[in-house]
Amino acid sequence: MKSTRRRWLSNCLAMVAWPEVLSAQRYARTAAKSPTSDFETLDADTAGEIEAIAAQIIPSSGGPGAREAGVIYFIDRALATFAADDRDAYRTGMALLQQKRKQLFPNSRSIASLTGQEQMALIRAVETSDFFELLRTHTVLGFLGNPSYGGNRGKIGWKQIGFEGSMAYQPPFGYYDAQVNGEEK
Amino acid sequence: MSGVVFLTTDPVDFLVVGAGAAGGVVAKELATAGFRVVVLEQGPYLHEGDYSHDEIKFTIEPGLTNDPKIQPIIFRKSETDQARRMKAIEYGRQVGGGSVHFTANYWRFHESDFHERSLCGEVSGADLRDWPITYADLEPYYTKAEHELGISGLGGANPFEAPRSKRYPLPPMPVKSSGILFERATRSLGLHPFPAPVAILSQPYQGRAPCVNCGFCESFGCEVGAKSSTLVSLIPLAEKTGRCEIRPHCYVRKIVTNDAGRATGAIYFDRKRREVFQSAGAVFVCANGVETPKLLLMSKSKRFPEGLANSSGLVGKYLMWDNGASVQGLFEHPLNEYKGIQVTRLIHDYYASDLKRGFYGGGGIDARFDYYPAGFALHGLPPEAPKWGSEFKQIFESYFSRTMTLLSHTTSLAQEKNAVSLDPEVKDAWGLPAVRITSDYHPDDAATMKWMVAKQIEILEAAGALKTWSQPFDVVDNMPSRHLMGTCRMGNDPRSSVVNPFSRTHDVPNLFLVDGSNFVTSGRQQPTATIQALAYRAADYAIGAVKSGELR
Numbered sequence: 001m002k003s004t005r006r007r008w009l010s011n012c013l014a015m016v017a018w019p020e021v022l023s024a025q026r027y028a029r030t031a032a033k034s035p036t037s038d039f040e041t042l043d044a045d046t047a048g049e050i051e052a053i054a055a056q057i058i059p060s061s062g063g064p065g066a067r068e069a070g071v072i073y074f075i076d077r078a079l080a081t082f083a084a085d086d087r088d089a090y091r092t093g094m095a096l097l098q099q100k101r102k103q104l105f106p107n108s109r110s111i112a113s114l115t116g117q118e119q120m121a122l123i124r125a126v127e128t129s130d131f132f133e134l135l136r137t138h139t140v141l142g143f144l145g146n147p148s149y150g151g152n153r154g155k156i157g158w159k160q161i162g163f164e165g166s167m168a169y170q171p172p173f174g175y176y177d178a179q180v181n182g183e184e185k
Numbered sequence: 186m187s188g189v190v191f192l193t194t195d196p197v198d199f200l201v202v203g204a205g206a207a208g209g210v211v212a213k214e215l216a217t218a219g220f221r222v223v224v225l226e227q228g229p230y231l232h233e234g235d236y237s238h239d240e241i242k243f244t245i246e247p248g249l250t251n252d253p254k255i256q257p258i259i260f261r262k263s264e265t266d267q268a269r270r271m272k273a274i275e276y277g278r279q280v281g282g283g284s285v286h287f288t289a290n291y292w293r294f295h296e297s298d299f300h301e302r303s304l305c306g307e308v309s310g311a312d313l314r315d316w317p318i319t320y321a322d323l324e325p326y327y328t329k330a331e332h333e334l335g336i337s338g339l340g341g342a343n344p345f346e347a348p349r350s351k352r353y354p355l356p357p358m359p360v361k362s363s364g365i366l367f368e369r370a371t372r373s374l375g376l377h378p379f380p381a382p383v384a385i386l387s388q389p390y391q392g393r394a395p396c397v398n399c400g401f402c403e404s405f406g407c408e409v410g411a412k413s414s415t416l417v418s419l420i421p422l423a424e425k426t427g428r429c430e431i432r433p434h435c436y437v438r439k440i441v442t443n444d445a446g447r448a449t450g451a452i453y454f455d456r457k458r459r460e461v462f463q464s465a466g467a468v469f470v471c472a473n474g475v476e477t478p479k480l481l482l483m484s485k486s487k488r489f490p491e492g493l494a495n496s497s498g499l500v501g502k503y504l505m506w507d508n509g510a511s512v513q514g515l516f517e518h519p520l521n522e523y524k525g526i527q528v529t530r531l532i533h534d535y536y537a538s539d540l541k542r543g544f545y546g547g548g549g550i551d552a553r554f555d556y557y558p559a560g561f562a563l564h565g566l567p568p569e570a571p572k573w574g575s576e577f578k579q580i581f582e583s584y585f586s587r588t589m590t591l592l593s594h595t596t597s598l599a600q601e602k603n604a605v606s607l608d609p610e611v612k613d614a615w616g617l618p619a620v621r622i623t624s625d626y627h628p629d630d631a632a633t634m635k636w637m638v639a640k641q642i643e644i645l646e647a648a649g650a651l652k653t654w655s656q657p658f659d660v661v662d663n664m665p666s667r668h669l670m671g672t673c674r675m676g677n678d679p680r681s682s683v684v685n686p687f688s689r690t691h692d693v694p695n696l697f698l699v700d701g702s703n704f705v706t707s708g709r710q711q712p713t714a715t716i717q718a719l720a721y722r723a724a725d726y727a728i729g730a731v732k733s734g735e736l737r
Contacts (some may be wrong), residue, residue, distance in 0.1 A: 165238075180360075
C-alpha cells in the first residue's frame with residue numbers, strides 16, 4: 001500500500017499556494033507559432049509561449065515530443081478543469097518568465113521567437129522556480145497522461161516509453177519471466 | 186445499493202461509522218448475525234464502472250482518497266515546528282475505503298509482533314509495548330478474513346510465517362520479471378523469497394472474476410472486481426441480509442452519549458450537508474487511524490470534556506507512520522513491470538528486530554513497480570537525471586520498461602508526541618476542525634530504513650541491476666502516510682490504553698473502535714490483514730456480548 005508516488009503528491013500540494021507578487025505585470029504578446037485551434041483558457045499568444053517552453057522540456061529530438069503530443073492543448077484544458085486553481089500561477093509565472101527573457105535577451109520579442117539555445121538558457125534561469133516545476137509537471141502529464149485530457153495524441157507518449165495501455169495482459173510480461181517460462185519474448 | 190432504509194429516529198442495533206476495510210467486516214458480521222445495521226460513509230458509493238485507468242484522475246487528483254481542498258490537513262514534525270497545510274495522510278474515502286485502492290498486500294503479523302516489548306526491552310524515547318492479545322488469539326480471524334475476502338498466496342512458503350490453520354484459498358498470482366530477478370538474487374544471498382499474499386483473485390472465487398493483469402491496482406479501484414475489497418466481497422453480503430443500510434456521503438461529526446455515559450447514536454452531515462441524528466443501540470467507529478480519534482476528540486460533552494473515550498488522555502496519541510524506503514534498479518532487458526499486479530515476490534528475512542544491529546526495528550522487502558507513466562517520468566528517475574530536455578526525455582523513455590523497485594516496509598515506533606489532534610484554527614468545508622498531524626521519525630525508525638536500503642541495493646546488485654538509485658526518506662518524503670496506526674491503542678489498563686482487547690472502549694460500554702487505531706505496534710506496515718482480523722474478532726465479541734445480555 002505504500003507508494004513511491006507519494007513525494008509527487010505532496011509536492012503537488014505544496015504548489016497550491018503561489019505568491020502573487022507579479023499579478024499586475026503585463027506579459028508580452030507575440031505571434032504564436034503552431035497552435036491555431038481555439039483554446040478554452042489560453043489566448044493564442046500565451047499558448048505559443050507556453051508551448052515553446054514545453055517543447056524544450058520534452059523536445060522532439062529522437063522521436064515525438066511535447067509539440068507532437070499536443071501538450072499545449074492538454075495544458076489549456078487542464079487550466080479549465082482539474083488545474084483551474086493554477087491559472088494565477090500561470091499568469092504570474094509567465095509574467096516572470098517574460099521579465100527574465102527581456103533581461104537575458106533585451107532585443108527579443110517573445111519566447112517562441114528565441115533560438116533553441118536561448119530558450120534553454122532562459123529555462124536554466126528559472127528551472128528551480130515553483131512555476132517551472134508546475135509547467136514541467138503539466139508537460140509530462142500532457143505527454144504521458146490519458147489521451148482523453150487532450151494531450152498524448154495518438155498515445156504518442158505511451159509509444160515512446162513502451163507502455164501498451166491495454167485493458168488486460170497475459171504472462172509472460174517481460175524478458176526475465178518469459179525466460180523462466182521457456183519462452184522468448 | 187438498493188435495499189433496506191431505516192428511519193433515523195428508529196434505533197438500529199448497531200451504527201457503524203466508516204465502510205472501509207474494518208467497517209465492511211463489522212457490517213457483514215453484524216447483519217448476518219441478525220442485527221439491524223446502518224453504516225455511515227463519508228465518501229461516495231462507487232462500483233466497477235466508475236473506475237478507469239486514468240492516472241491523472243486517480244493519482245494526481247484525490248481520486249479515491251480524501252481531498253485536502255475540502256478537508257485540510259495541518260502537518261508539523263513537532264510541537265515547535267511550523268505547521269503547514271500538506272496532504273500528510275491519505276485514506277480511502279468511499280464505500281470499501283482503503284481496501285478499494287490499496288496495492289492489496291495482505292500480510293499477517295508474525296507471532297513476535299504481539300510481544301516485542303518483552304523481546305526487545307524498552308526503547309528510549311518510545312513507548313514500545315506488548316499487545317494484550319497474541320497471534321493465536323487472532324489466527325482464526327486471519328483465516329476467516331482470507332477465506333471470506335479471497336486472498337491469493339502460498340501458505341508455508343515463507344519460513345518466518347506464524348502457524349496457519351488453513352491454506353490460502355487461492356494460489357499465488359503469476360510472477361513478474363521483478364519477481365524472477367528478486368527470487369534469483371535473494372536465493373543467491375541465502376535469503377527466502379516467497380510469493381506475495383495479495384487480496385486479488387488469481388482464479389474465479391465466490392462468483393467474482395479473476396485478475397486480468399491490467400497493472401492498475403495501487404491507487405485505483407479494480408474495474409473487474411478482482412481486488413478483494415470489502416466493497417465487492419463483504420458489503421454485498423451485508424446488504425443481502427436486508428438488515429444493513431449503507432449510507433454514502435454521510436460525514437459524522439459527533440458520537441452522542443446519554444447521562445448514563447452510553448452512546449445513543451451519531452450526528453452526521455448528509456449529502457446536502459443537513460445535520461441528521463441516527464439513533465442506535467451500540468456504535469462501532471471504523472473510520473481509520475486518523476478519522477477515528479478526530480471524531481472522538483470532536484465528541485466532547487459535559488461528561489467527556491476531553492473527548493469521548495479519552496479518560497486516558499491517549500486518544501490521538503502514538504500515531505505510527507507508513508515507514509519504508511524505495512530503491513530502483515535498471516536492468517538490461519524490458520521487464521514491462523506496468524503489466525500485472527504490483528508485487529509478486531518478497532522476503533521476511535529482515536522482519537524480526539535484532540538488537541545486534543544497534544537499534545530496534547525490521548521490515549519486509551518486496552519487488553514491485555508502482556509507478557504509472559507520468560509519475561515515473563516525474564518522480565521515478567535517478568536524482569541526478571536532468572529534469573527537462575533531450576537527456577531527460579531519453580532517460581524516461583528508455584528506463585520505463587526496464588526499471589523495478591524494491592520497497593521496504595519498516596517499523597514505526599509508538600511515540601506519544603506523534604499525534605492526531607484538532608487544529609485550533611483551520612476548519613474543513615463543513616466547518617469542523619481540520620486534522621492536525623504531528624509526526625517525525627524515532628531515530629531507530631530512520632536507522633532501520635537506512636539499514637534496509639543497503640540490503641535493497643545489495644539485492645538489486647545481485648540481481649544484475651545496471652544501476653540503482655533510492656529516494657530520499659525524510660518523514661515528509663514518506664507522505665502521505667496511508668497506514669494510520671496506534672491512535673486509540675489497545676490494552677488491558679484503562680489508564681494506558683483506549684480500547685480493551687476486543688476493541689471496546691474502556692470508558693463507554695457500547696462503543697467499539699476498530700481499525701488501525703487499535704495497533705500497539707506497527708508490525709512491518711501492510712496493516713490491512715490485521716485490521717480486518719481485529720474487526721472480525723471485535724464483531725464476534727460484540728455479538729456474544731449482546732446475546733449474553735452483557736452489552737444491553
